Amino acid sequence: MAEYEAVIGLEVHVQLKTNTKMFCSCKNEFGGAPNSHVCPVCLGMPGVLPTPNEEAIIKTILTGEMLECQIAPRCKFDRKNYFYPDMPKNYQISQYDEPLCANGAVTLNLLAFPKDVQNDPKVAFDKKIRLERIHLEEDVAKSFHYETASGIDFNRAGTPLMEIVSKADIATPEEAFAYLTALKQILIYGGVSDADMEKGQMRCDVNVSIRPKGQKEYGTKVEIKNLNSISAVRKSLHYEILRQTADVEAGVPIIQQTRRWDDGRGETFMMRTKEKAHDYRYFPDPDLLPLNTEEGLHQTAKSRLPELPAAKKSRLVAAYAVTEYQASVLASEVALANYFEKAAATAKNKSAVANFLLNDYFATGGDIENIPVNPEFFSELSNLVEEGKINTKQAKEVFPKMVAENKAPSVLVKELGLSQITDTAALEALCDQAIAANPRSVADFKAGKTNAVNALKGQVMKLSKGQANPQVVGDILLKKLSA
Amino acid sequence: MSALYTESVASLRRKLAAKEITAVDVADQLLARIEQADGKLNAYNFKPDAAKVRAAAQAADLSKPLGGVPIAIKDVINVQGDPCTCSSKILQGYTAPYDATVIKKLREAGAVLVGRTNMDEFAMGSSTENSSWGVTRNPWDTDRIPGGSSGGSAAVVGGHEAFAALGSDTGGSIRQPAALCGCVGLKPTYGRVSRYGLVAFASSLDQIGPFTKTVEDAALLMEVISGHDPKDNTSVNRPVPKYTDALKQDLRGMKLGVPKEYFISGIDPEVEAATKAAIEHFAKQGAEIVDISLPHTEYACAVYYIIAPAEASANLARFEGVRYGNRVKNPKDILDLYRSTREQGFGPEVKRRIILGTYVLSSGYYDAYYNRAQKVRQLIKRDFEQAFTKCDAILTPTSPTAAFKVGEKTSDPLQMYLADIFTIAVNLAGVCGISIPCGFTKSKLPIGLQIIGAQWGEENVLRAAHGYEQTTEWHKEVPQI
Numbered sequence: 001m002a003e004y005e006a007v008i009g010l011e012v013h014v015q016l017k018t019n020t021k022m023f024c025s026c027k028n029e030f031g032g033a034p035n036s037h038v039c040p041v042c043l044g045m046p047g048v049l050p051t052p053n054e055e056a057i058i059k060t061i062l063t064g065e066m067l068e069c070q071i072a073p074r075c076k077f078d079r080k081n082y083f084y085p086d087m088p089k090n091y092q093i094s095q096y097d098e099p100l101c102a103n104g105a106v107t108l109n110l111l112a113f114p115k116d117v118q119n120d121p122k123v124a125f126d127k128k129i130r131l132e133r134i135h136l137e138e139d140v141a142k143s144f145h146y147e148t149a150s151g152i153d154f155n156r157a158g159t160p161l162m163e164i165v166s167k168a169d170i171a172t173p174e175e176a177f178a179y180l181t182a183l184k185q186i187l188i189y190g191g192v193s194d195a196d197m198e199k200g201q202m203r204c205d206v207n208v209s210i211r212p213k214g215q216k217e218y219g220t221k222v223e224i225k226n227l228n229s230i231s232a233v234r235k236s237l238h239y240e241i242l243r244q245t246a247d248v249e250a251g252v253p254i255i256q257q258t259r260r261w262d263d264g265r266g267e268t269f270m271m272r273t274k275e276k277a278h279d280y281r282y283f284p285d286p287d288l289l290p291l292n293t294e295e296g297l298h299q300t301a302k303s304r305l306p307e308l309p310a311a312k313k314s315r316l317v318a319a320y321a322v323t324e325y326q327a328s329v330l331a332s333e334v335a336l337a338n339y340f341e342k343a344a345a346t347a348k349n350k351s352a353v354a355n356f357l358l359n360d361y362f363a364t365g366g367d368i369e370n371i372p373v374n375p376e377f378f379s380e381l382s383n384l385v386e387e388g389k390i391n392t393k394q395a396k397e398v399f400p401k402m403v404a405e406n407k408a409p410s411v412l413v414k415e416l417g418l419s420q421i422t423d424t425a426a427l428e429a430l431c432d433q434a435i436a437a438n439p440r441s442v443a444d445f446k447a448g449k450t451n452a453v454n455a456l457k458g459q460v461m462k463l464s465k466g467q468a469n470p471q472v473v474g475d476i477l478l479k480k481l482s483a
Numbered sequence: 484m485s486a487l488y489t490e491s492v493a494s495l496r497r498k499l500a501a502k503e504i505t506a507v508d509v510a511d512q513l514l515a516r517i518e519q520a521d522g523k524l525n526a527y528n529f530k531p532d533a534a535k536v537r538a539a540a541q542a543a544d545l546s547k548p549l550g551g552v553p554i555a556i557k558d559v560i561n562v563q564g565d566p567c568t569c570s571s572k573i574l575q576g577y578t579a580p581y582d583a584t585v586i587k588k589l590r591e592a593g594a595v596l597v598g599r600t601n602m603d604e605f606a607m608g609s610s611t612e613n614s615s616w617g618v619t620r621n622p623w624d625t626d627r628i629p630g631g632s633s634g635g636s637a638a639v640v641g642g643h644e645a646f647a648a649l650g651s652d653t654g655g656s657i658r659q660p661a662a663l664c665g666c667v668g669l670k671p672t673y674g675r676v677s678r679y680g681l682v683a684f685a686s687s688l689d690q691i692g693p694f695t696k697t698v699e700d701a702a703l704l705m706e707v708i709s710g711h712d713p714k715d716n717t718s719v720n721r722p723v724p725k726y727t728d729a730l731k732q733d734l735r736g737m738k739l740g741v742p743k744e745y746f747i748s749g750i751d752p753e754v755e756a757a758t759k760a761a762i763e764h765f766a767k768q769g770a771e772i773v774d775i776s777l778p779h780t781e782y783a784c785a786v787y788y789i790i791a792p793a794e795a796s797a798n799l800a801r802f803e804g805v806r807y808g809n810r811v812k813n814p815k816d817i818l819d820l821y822r823s824t825r826e827q828g829f830g831p832e833v834k835r836r837i838i839l840g841t842y843v844l845s846s847g848y849y850d851a852y853y854n855r856a857q858k859v860r861q862l863i864k865r866d867f868e869q870a871f872t873k874c875d876a877i878l879t880p881t882s883p884t885a886a887f888k889v890g891e892k893t894s895d896p897l898q899m900y901l902a903d904i905f906t907i908a909v910n911l912a913g914v915c916g917i918s919i920p921c922g923f924t925k926s927k928l929p930i931g932l933q934i935i936g937a938q939w940g941e942e943n944v945l946r947a948a949h950g951y952e953q954t955t956e957w958h959k960e961v962p963q964i
């Protein structure tokens with residue numbers, strides 16, 4: 001059997017976060033009653049004209065900047081002509097041959113990959129997926145079909161939509177997964193979109209073909225639609241690559257077609273074959289002047305460039321002495337990184353704060369958007385440990401209450417009666433007590449089994465009801481036993 | 484009281500200010516005139532509602548620039564709460580949900596809106612014969628067409644069924660009917676008047692403009708309807724001059740160009756003679772006549788009939804019966820709904836242009852037609868830029884012939900297209916132009932003179948037109964209806 005490789009390209013549509021629609025002043029908002037955010041312009045009434053939304057243009061340029069694109073100094077809007085009830089004017093204002101952004105790339109990273117391949121040595125975690133272009137257009141309405149009629153809700157019609165087209169650089173379903181995860185991360189970083197695929201804020205069409213390894217020419221391309229999550233993209237690609245491979249092996253030619261992913265059944269189904277390409281008769285929209293981005297718009301977008309995940313990660317390692325891994329996780333979400341920076345602000349051991357946040361907090365099942373805790377409490381808690389006021393075991397007792405009640409750790413320590421015994425005289429008495437009660441361990445220690453000191457330490461901790469400072473106890477025991 | 488309905492807007496304004504008459508007198512006389520004349524002209528698709536017009540006249544603020552002045556509107560401009568049929572069956576039942584920007588401006592200026600005037604369907608035509616409301620008749624000879632596409636607006640002003648009217652001009656649709664009906668019609672510079680609310684035919688060519696009885700009235704209306712509109716991306720943010728001030732200067736010292744390409748075969752001898760006489764008149768009044776050349780004139784018609792239908796094919800795609808207007812009963816499916824609604828709703832000329840436009844934009848033809856046409860359009864634009872380095876305005880005939888008979892050219896679309904041969908280049912170049920009366924044929928049909936100005940050259944155009952008008956008598960003739 002020949003070995004095959006997949007060639008994958010993604011077209012991602014992203015809803016932009018703006019106050020108003022792309023070409024009118026209706027609210028860009030979802031969840032309202034059907035047709036409650038509409039006006040003559042977005043309903044395509046006779047005689048109306050579009051006026052471009054600068055915020056959407058700025059956000060598209062910002063995306064281009066974040067993704068290393070070339071920004072067109074001048075571009076235009078075109079009309080894409082086709083009849084569809086979702087489209088009020090029966091043409092869509094889009095960009096054809098002069099997109100706002102060209103080229104660029106999304107750089108993958110380890111954490112963007114699915115967890116189950118993060119240890120796979122064969123995966124190139126830092127691969128660059130090149131982009132073809134990014135352009136801006138208007139979204140269409142939503143249709144609803146009933147038994148004898150159809151209804152159209154135009155609330156979404158005319159909202160700004162950005163299309164990001166990758167080159168066919170993606171070779172595996174996992175890379176597709178990582179591409180979408182990394183892209184989403186950057187979109188959220190820039191405040192461009194919330195990019196939630198389940199909510200339709202990010203929509204993805206997949207193009208996939210296979211070819212024998214080493215072959216230059218591409219195989220016949222199949223498009224997959226109805227992908228409502230990043231993992232659905234991965235699953236559908238696995239399915240589709242197997243299906244195409246089986247067909248090719250069986251001598252069945254692949255036909256150019258569009259297939260629909262059925263997430264419940266885990267299969268793709270043929271929707272339509274592409275007998276001939278649709279002729280959209282693009283031409284420059286005469287209602288809209290050519291766009292000059294060179295000065296105002298591009299400058300504004302540049303001024304909004306955020307620190308991107310890779311840069312943030314390096315800075316966290318340098319400034320907070322957290323581990324590479326901690327920094328990657330923190331930088332994977334801008335909200336998480338921001339919270340961490342506040343939480344670690346006055347901490348002596350910032351890596352400990354990262355641990356509290358990444359391990360202990362997420363173990364409670366909480367998320368970062370709704371974290372109820374004053375971030376300063378993280379510093380306070382870790383400093384109590386650093387200063388020997390409580391031990392780590394006690395800190396783990398304080399933590400859930402700190403999260404549940406949003407109370408200062410110092411207050412909780414008092415409430416729980418947890419202050420650690422560091423008074424040497426008191427601890428010496430307890431150590432003597434433990435030595436006297438455990439002659440066997442003492443004998444073991446003297447016979448060279450130095451580990452035996454831990455058993456004694458455990459006894460002292462027990463006698464102190466867990467409040468003894470374990471480090472101080474260890475020191476005292478060693479001194480006494482070696483004497 | 485003498486017949487008020489023959490007055491100009493400026494003269495009405497003077498009489499209203501002097502309290503010689505009231506706005507209600509004006510409205511009443513006009514309503515009576517419409518009752519008397521419109522049965523013969525069929526110029527209004529929707530005649531004014533008498534009660535509403537009287538109430539509006541009563542309430543009119545006479546201190547405003549057009550306070551109490553009734554103005555008719557071409558049935559292609561949205562007036563909130565009114566129908567706006569574009570003389571098409573496909574828009575039957577549509578009620579405009581908003582005011583066009585020009586309508587807002589007219590209301591703010593105190594004007595009283597009266598009725599909606601007939602036109603060629605979606606402004607496609609030169610005779611107002613392509614109308615689902617039937618043909619409008621020329622006030623000077625009711626066997627003849629009024630020109631088009633704004634034939635209704637030209638006929639109501641020329642036939643004194645309105646003091647002034649708004650029309651739209653894509654390739655001559657204001658100037659040509661103004662010439663044929665013996666009134667003044669001005670096509671402003673592209674970007675001067677907001678297109679918001681004008682049902683688009685060809686977006687890069689369309690402009691709204693006034694029909695009036697005098698040049699002074701055209702200046703008055705231009706002061707009201709011009710100006711930047713944030714709702715129209717193609718409208719230009721540039722101060723609006725006080726156009727009436729331009730009328731204070733006479734013709735002495737003006738440089739007027741005469742392009743040799745506009746006096747060629749095909750032009751009616753009576754039209755040619757009247758135009759040449761007008762040019763001589765300008766010279767006598769102290770203007771300097773200079774020979775100029777607009778070398779790409781011969782391509783204007785071809786370029787126009789690629790660009791305009793291309794834009795129209797997309798602009799008219801929204802008319803399919805889903806959201807408004809006419810819709811066929813019991814379609815089989817959505818495609819059938821589209822096809823049948825459009826099949827039944829559009830007239831033959833509209834269909835012809837949609838097909839033409841769809842064709843020239845099709846893949847494989849785009850470069851050969853649309854793209855090449857845009858390049859030639861740039862050359863035409865440059866012709867005018869160069870010409871205006873030598874003169875302040877250009878004099879040409881408006882139309883190669885006077886009004887032709889109803890039905891005379893309906894079977895030959897190409898002949899009909901030639902009716903706009905002298906006006907089309909002005910739209911392609913985005914410059915401005917006016918048509919004013921400059922004579923009559925032996926059979927008493929009006930002849931129009933076109934005065935073309937540079938981009939933003941309205942003041943020169945108005946000055947030249949006014950200077951001519953004030954030293955001639957043509958505009959004072961009133962047709963017998």
Ligand SMILES: [Zn+2]
Binds near residue numbers: 025037038041042043
């Ligand atoms: Zn809207």
